[in-house]
Amino acid sequence: MDEVHASLSGVQSSGPQTGVTGSGVRDPKPETLDPRPQTSDHNRIVFPGDKVWSTPVRVKGCYVSGEATYASVLSQTSGDRLVLLRGFYDPQPGDAVIGYVSDVKFSGYNVEIFQPYHAFQSSKELRFEYSLGEVIIAKIKEVSETRSVDLEYPKQLKDGRMLNVEPFKVPRIVGRKNSMINSLKDLTGAEIYVGANGVVWFSGKNSSLVIKAINMIREEAHTTGLTERVVKFLQAETGIENYTPRVDEEPAGGSYSRSPGDAGSGSGEGRRYGSRDRYEHRERGGDRPRDRGGDRRSYKPRGQGYRR
Template identity: 30%
Template sequence: MPLYVSNKQIVLPGDLIATRDYNVSGGIYWEGNYAYSYVVGLVDIKGERDVEVIPLTGAYIPRVGDLVIGYVSDIGLTGWEVDIKSPYKAYLPVQEATLKPIDLTNVDLKSLLGIGDIVLAKILDYNLTRDYPVTLTLKEARLGRIENGTLVEINPTKVPRVIGKRGSMVGIFVEELNCSVTVGQNGRVWIKCRDPADEAFVARMIKFIEAESHTSGLTDRVRSLVAQYKSTSRASK
């Protein structure tokens, strides 16, 4: 019953995965009794027989120091599991969630962060040999729970275009609409405007930038659209 890969292994198109003795799913194709990967992917072995190849094309691959936006998905004994829109699991240890020391015998972690809460975090460590390869921290002034604003999801590969050269693209929303636009490297964008009515417009513009990222002159087009919106929306108030 051959299995030709190991858990968390990165595979390339054409790599041999396993025989039909295994339940192989994801980005694979069969040739006779053998399953091959047709994507650049991550192997996820579940139990004794289930193997999945998770495509990595367009997926977020963590790097130490990255700013990410995540959802708390589970609460453990010493911290929180956080969904960072990546094939790799992330964990926020309680000692990285606050500057204050916490006695785990007296504190209910749900009182600090609950399932479904959204956090702006930084990647502290990344080690594929652990059950949770990604370790997060909130121990910086701007990091922590996100309690208001609007969240937009984009393809992580489009993040540099949304930010712009030296922050030129997101700077338009700051200068013209007094909006803060925080772009997580994992493809989640947090928008918070002085006027909450502007957040829906900025969210649409972020999706517009994502869709038009391959075109030239995009920064000027966005600036023009923002100016038009600003003129129209302010005139109606």
């Protein structure tokens, strides 16, 4: 039996997947995908072992066996896609993650990213030193076969709170084209970063409001129209009228803030550092890790600027 779970980069997006917003999940070619999952039920919940498609489709949350695709985690069908209702974070190079320094070594720092895997930030080429317990956001440089994670470009996050959310809900917290996270930032005035490992860091005077909003998103992550409801809720709490969610048309070329003034939005899912660069090489075949491997050495992220 051919049971291969080819997990693609990033966390499965819950909205339509387009290459530009960088969902990270390769769109299966239209002709290999059934127009609808097995039954005609909209939004039915699928359980591990349930057959989802009768052709082999390699997406996160499923496995292929024989000529069909079965679910491996609890998910919900949505049109011809699968929305994960449970799942784990699968570390990928380029993801921004948030964690804290759990050990200081001679060559670098062990960073706790709330995952069953070891993360390490080398101290070579760093301008600053970090201390035990400091909270940082960093980019994943490399993931080894045993899933040890090497980090780069760390940035200190001071005077804020960390909240652990389920990693597969991170795309909802970021929203399509950053609409949700921008709304949270604009309406609460808080500085907010979201790591792909499910850590939300925020600081500012309205932190309890931020927590309420995030918990609301977590509870209703599997529903539609969530951004509108969250905006309404925040407007009611803050008295701000006339607000429409701010969208970012193009990723700013960075997965987290690179200038002191900009509050940043974290990587959410799929936003890669220097993503614009990579998409210029799209003809190489897409987002699969082995496609990226070839040019990783040669591409240099454009601009860097944080902690001036």
